[in-house]
Amino acid sequence: AAQLAGRLGRSLGTGDVGASPPVPAVPVYFYGAAREDRRPLAALRRSLGYFGGAVKGAWSGVSAEMRAGTASLKPDCGPCGEVDDKTGVVCLGAVPWVHNYNILVTAGDILEAELQARCRRIARATSARGGGLASVEAMALPHERGVE
Known part of the structure; x- marks a missing residue:
């Protein structure tokens, strides 16, 4: 599962501009067995600002907290820098059944x-x-x- 997560993450991080329709490259963050340090998903989400800035009952796109988190935490694969509101980021891991x-x-x-x-x-x-x-x-x- 960890190897599959790695292959999939590298593919998502590269994208495929030649595909029809084109597939954009997205920042990919690994968790669980897909990472050497086995970072838990909750810790990754906290680092990315996932739990901060949410509007009650509504998804409002990438919050200021998430923009700050993604700016300070380099993705494992894919582009660094400003996160596209349309594509976001991918958190991909290998963990036991939850x-x-x-x-x-x-x-x-x-x-x-x-x-x-x-x-x-x-x-x-x-x-x-x-x-x-x-x-x-x-x-x-x-x-x-x-x-x-």
């Missing part, structure tokens, strides 16, 4: 900021990074109807 769950938390009697703070405390306490369960990753992000 189960992901999105749980929407709402509370009519709690202010939005307090709900977000409570959900973040729970996420931190349950995740391995926060001293919780091994191999568990958790986060709490604003959602148009609550926290997810």
Whole structure:
């Protein structure tokens, strides 16, 4: 899987301008076994500013935080510099099977900021990074109807 990720990443990083339609080269960042240091996806996303600057309930393109992250973190393959809003970047890795769950938390009697703070405390306490369960990753992000 790591070798396949490497080959695919190099191909995406090179692009194919002769194809019909042309395939642009995009910055590629590896994670997991596709990298020698086995960087986790969550760490890569934090470095790229993925979790900052999101507008609640909407994708607004490449945020200022993501532009700063991609400017400071050289891709493993592909072009460096300004990220194209139309093509973005690729994060490609090889990791064991992962189960992901999105749980929407709402509370009519709690202010939005307090709900977000409570959900973040729970996420931190349950995740391995926060001293919780091994191999568990958790986060709490604003959602148009609550926290997810």
